[in-house]
């Protein structure tokens with residue numbers, strides 16, 4: 001019924017009626033953003049306020065969220081916005097959430113790796129996930145906080161201890177790697193960026209980010225050196241931004257865009273839209289590692305199917321073997337932290 005009166009736009013994925021207005025018939029969905037007053041949190045709050053699939057937008061941070069919420073709430077779109085600040089309001093922020101997006105934590109400065117953020121962000125993620133297990137155990141969790149290769153396993157352990165773990169509902173957000181791979185490929189291949197599809201698999205740090213340009217469409221005749229350069233640029237995309245910002249943080253605007261795309265895909269899946277596929281770092285049997293990013297089909301319960309890697313070039317096969325030790329140790333580091341603390 002919904003699909004007969006509603007069409008989706010290809011660029012934003014938003015539901016629009018034939019007359020171009022946001023459909024009011026989409027089901028009620030509460031989205032909570034934890035870290036909503038931050039560099040990613042603020043533009044992400046804006047983009048989620050523009051999403052007609054959201055009926056309630058809950059903005060949480062340790063401070064500053066009443067202002068962000070008041071600001072965003074004046075935008076004349078569907079969702080009701082509330083701001084929550086401080087530990088004592090976290091429960092209220094989370095209660096009834098269908099999707100929780102977590103961009104809480106410190107960003108990198110030049111010279112740091114994502115793993116250098118572990119000591120601070122691991123504790124933040126652990127305490128937020130403990131609250132999620134208590135207040136909205138069935139929510140889909142979109143983990144943005146770095147190092148994603150470790151924070152997702154931390155979340156899984158916290159949920160296991162609380163007895164609420166459902167591997168179908170926990171996602172590491174790697175969409176920015178896909179966004180970058182699409183942009184860089186389109187530039188080199190001289191194709192329309194809006195048409196480009198490129199899976200990115202593995203994890204979300206350095207060489208663990210493995211774009212599969214051999215599967216990119218539209219096809220282009222790029223040489224080995226060009227593919228290697230594109231791969232390296234995608235792997236170093238975060239560092240490129242960290243260096244350009246010169247001490248003022250890491251990617252925020254492109255990350256907010258990517259986070260909004262991924263959350264929109266989760267909402268569409270929950271709403272029963274068919275064939276919603278995005279890459280994400282999830283519990284996986286695609287390789288021998290317990291968590292791995294690959295294409296995932298999203299559905300009414302979160303992950304409907306973790307898709308395989310498809311055919312890889314020799315260069316990609318080498319990249320896959322090379323990334324495994326680092327990804328394995330980042331996963332183990334997360335699991336150990338969650339169990340020791």
Ligand SMILES: NC(=O)C1=CN([C@@H]2O[C@H](COP(=O)(O)OP(=O)(O)OC[C@H]3O[C@@H](n4cnc5c(N)ncnc54)[C@H](O)[C@@H]3O)[C@@H](O)[C@H]2O)C=CC1
Nearest residue numbers: 035037038039040061062104105106107144145146176255
């Ligand atoms: N997955 C990905 O592709 C990407 C991940 N990131 C990561 O996202 C995280 C956030 O980055 P930015 O927004 O630039 O940092 P930011 O420092 O601008 O914002 C972080 C926000 O988190 C809040 N926060 C800290 N502890 C909190 C807690 N316990 N509960 C709720 N909020 C809390 C801070 O108050 C702040 O407002 C970083 O870890 C960064 O590395 C950044 C870009 C891409």
Ligand SMILES: O=C([O-])CC(=O)C(=O)O
Nearest residue numbers: 108176237238239250251
């Ligand atoms: O590089 C960073 O620290 C932030 C990040 O994850 C990205 O931009 O991909």
